[in-house]
Amino acid sequence: MILRSPVTGSHHSTLTNRLTKPCYRCLHARTTTSPPIPQPTPFVPDPSTFLTLIGRDLSQHSAKITTWKSLFSLTSQQLCDLGIEPARTRRYLLWWRDRFRKGLFGVGGDLKNVKDGAAELRVVEVAVPNAAIPNELSTSTGTGLMKVKKMIVNEPAEAVEKGVELANLKPVEGMKIVGARTIVGPFVKHVKGTRGSVATIKVQAGMWEVRQGIKVDGGERRKVQVRRAKLLAERKTTRK
Template sequence: MSKHSSKITSWEQLFASTSDQLRSLGIENSRQRRYLIRKREKFRNGLHGPGGDLEHVVDGVAQLRVVEIPASAPAANANATKDGKDGKSETSAPIVPKTKKVVVNLTPDATEYTHQVSKVLKKYAHMKVQRGNKIMGPFLQPMKGTHGTAATITVQEGMWEDKRGHKVDGGERRQKEVRAKLRLEERRKA
């Protein structure tokens, strides 16, 4: 689509153009017009590809880390006393606050993350914690020495493309016919 960038002069023109208007601008191929319109609508709806919703990106590189944060506030009566059956008071064991592991986006040069209770953590599309503490997602490159708990994602060509499928043996309609011809050709060679 970069070859058509000179035909669209402004963001307003891009977001207001219909398929017929895009054709008059010189985008003749209907598949390319549909692709452009589909990507435009995804952008409007906030459906970005992998890494498209990251906040801290410097020179096309972002850092993701798995961190442990409190799941909820600790109980108010952590060491409260209660009466036992024999009438003696006893103290309960301290309640350890539960934690959960989440993926956070840091600047590429950051080494630590400090959690702010008032800050609502964002869930990033296509990125998740698997196997307890490893970050999994497309286009991630693990950082050395972190055992999968930290990774970087770099902007690269084709990262946000909608990839079309490929036909296997002539596609669904012709698959039996093409495979029969291939078997016949193999028998002739043998």
């Protein structure tokens, strides 16, 4: 069918116009590729440990999620079918799964030397050139050429005694040194007789838990209405 434009007088085909119109559904089509399944870590070797760490009583569902693959591949609907309720709990689990895929862990997640769910932390001193570290993180050795850098590492005592190369040392995140050699951080337990320079950190329930906010006066959505109703009620009481 050929139509003439009332303005320009040119001819165009409605069929051609229909075919050349862009397909917006195709542009918005989403890929069905499943996200990758990350590798377990020494501190988080299995689904049970993962559910224990993120808290919110998700460890009670450990018997329903038995494999590492299922932990990172089950959909929200499948988790619902397994009885993981309410919906906000499933969203929380999916949120932590996504963080773990990106390498965003809670305290202790970056530890490599772990045995029976526990890791040992110790303070080591490494001599490095002056230009390698900021002044506020080290003290001068007296030579003017080298400084001593203190850091908290997750290395066995034997490796520290033999001397670990500076390039292989990685400071433990979330910990700090207070005073001369005292390790301070969440869930840290000092080893007796070490004056705080050696400590252990062990998997505990809720170590990575992000606690839910507490609703005040009905929460953010109803706060103004609830507080106004309270104010009016107080005024009526005062008038009486």
